[in-house]
Every structure is written in structure tokens, then in C-alpha cells.
Amino acid sequence: MSTDIRVKICGLRSPADVQVAAEAGAVYGGFVFFPKSPRHLTAEAATPLALEAPPGLCKVALVVDADNDLLDHILGRVPIDMLQLHGHESPARVADVRERYGLPVMKALGVAGPDDLPQIDLYSQVADQLLIDAKPPKDAALPGGNGLSFDWQLLARRKYWQRPWMLAGGLTPENVAEACRMTGARQVDVSSGVESAPGVKDAGKIRAFVAAARGVTGARGAPPKLV
Numbered sequence: 001m002s003t004d005i006r007v008k009i010c011g012l013r014s015p016a017d018v019q020v021a022a023e024a025g026a027v028y029g030g031f032v033f034f035p036k037s038p039r040h041l042t043a044e045a046a047t048p049l050a051l052e053a054p055p056g057l058c059k060v061a062l063v064v065d066a067d068n069d070l071l072d073h074i075l076g077r078v079p080i081d082m083l084q085l086h087g088h089e090s091p092a093r094v095a096d097v098r099e100r101y102g103l104p105v106m107k108a109l110g111v112a113g114p115d116d117l118p119q120i121d122l123y124s125q126v127a128d129q130l131l132i133d134a135k136p137p138k139d140a141a142l143p144g145g146n147g148l149s150f151d152w153q154l155l156a157r158r159k160y161w162q163r164p165w166m167l168a169g170g171l172t173p174e175n176v177a178e179a180c181r182m183t184g185a186r187q188v189d190v191s192s193g194v195e196s197a198p199g200v201k202d203a204g205k206i207r208a209f210v211a212a213a214r215g216v217t218g219a220r221g222a223p224p225k226l227v
């Protein structure tokens with residue numbers, strides 16, 4: 001039985017990337033607006049990609065501790081459907097961004113151990129979706145997109161989620177099915193696991209990833225509603 005696990009391919013940088021992700025069956029496409037990332041796009045570069053994306057693709061802008069000036073700049077140019085806040089944004093800031101821009105907000109939360117789990121309930125009060133990612137190493141240049149996974153057992157016992165959520169961190173075509181089975185994730189996000197080099201998406205890996213995720217059997221419950 002197919003379980004319709006929803007896939008986000010993050011770090012799309014060319015029209016071909018967008019096309020391949022959509023044709024493979026990804027539901028979300030992510031554009032990274034973070035200059036330290038090898039996947040960084042300017043708003044000017046992202047605009048034609050977003051404008052030409054197939055209508056069904058939910059276009060996600062990933063930002064890291066962005067101020068209103070940067071968000072105004074991006075959202076004034078690029079047709080975006082959802083914001084992914086991947087920095088140290090407080091619950092108040094998440095609520096503020098959501099209110100100010102009228103877009104659904106997905107808050108990324110880094111997880112390394114049990115002490116990181118209470119933030120899930122805290123941010124469930126203010127975000128439309130949560131993205132559960134590996135906590136980056138202390139000296140990492142990037143807060144995500146590092147190809148690192150965390151102990152999926154930490155989520156295995158959690159039966160009740162107040163918000164739709166995505167699993168991220170070190171996912172690949174080879175491990176995504178096991179990650180979904182272990183955690184019960186119904187949505188997954190990948191960046192470096194579908195690349196041939198940092199920032200260079202690999203069409204074959206994107207297709208393999210989406211096929212592997214959508215082929216997961218025995219996942220729990222219905223997929224969440226799209227926000």
C-alpha cells in the first residue's frame with residue numbers, strides 16, 4: 001500500500017532542478033536564502049525559478065535568522081508559498097513573521113538528544129509546521145544542510161504531534177524508508193543526500209529519493225493536510 005509520504009527537495013538552484021523535483025513527485029521545493037550555503041540564491045536568481053515552477057509545487061523560502069528587511073526583499077520579488085525558519089528564531093519571532101507576511105511558517109528544530117524534545121511542544125503553539133533536523137555541530141558553518149542524521153529512536157515513541165512535521169537530516173535514497181518507518185514521519189526533507197557535490201543536485205538521486213519515500217509501506221495514519 002502506498003502511503004503518500006510527502007517529499008521536500010531543498011536547495012533547488014536551476015530550472016532543471018525545479019523540473020526534476022516536480023516531475024519526480026516532490027510536493028515542496030526549497031530555495032535557500034543564506035549566503036554561507038553552497039545552495040544560496042539571491043532573490044533575483046530565485047524569481048524566475050519560482051515563477052516557472054509547476055503550479056502544484058509548494059515553493060518554500062529557507063532563511064536563517066532573517067530580519068524584516070531581508071524577508072521584505074525576498075517576498076517582494078519571489079512568489080513563495082511557505083517560509084522555513086532555520087535559525088534561532090524565538091517563538092515570538094515565529095509568530096511575528098507568520099502574522100506580518102501571512103504565509104505558513106515551518107520552524108526547523110535541531111535534535112541531538114532527549115533534552116531537545118520539549119521545544120517541539122513550545123513551537124507547536126506558533127508554527128504551522130515543524131521540521132525536525134539534526135542539531136548542527138558547534139563549529140558548523142551551516143545550521144542545516146550538513147548531511148547529518150540524528151538518532152531516529154528519539155522520535156519513535158512520539159505518537160501525538162500537534163502540528164504537521166517533516167523529518168530531515170542526512171536522509172538519502174537508501175535510508176529514507178527506514179527513517180519513515182522508525183519515526184512515523186509522513187513528510188521528509190532532503191538537500192545534500194540528493195547531490196553529486198555541495199549545491200549540485202543530481203537528477204537520478206532526486207528520482208530515487210522520491211520513489212523510495214513514496215514506496216514506504218506501513219506508515220502510521222493519514223498524511224497531514226497541506227497548510
Ligand SMILES: O=C(O)c1ccccc1N[C@@H]1O[C@H](COP(=O)(O)O)[C@@H](O)[C@H]1O
Nearest residue numbers: 010037144145147168169170190191192
Ligand atoms: O541546505 C542548506 O544549505 C541549508 C542551509 C542552512 C540551513 C538549512 C539548510 N538546509 C536544510 O537542512 C536540512 C537537512 O539537510 P541535509 O539533507 O542533511 O543536507 C534540510 O531541512 C534542509 O532544508
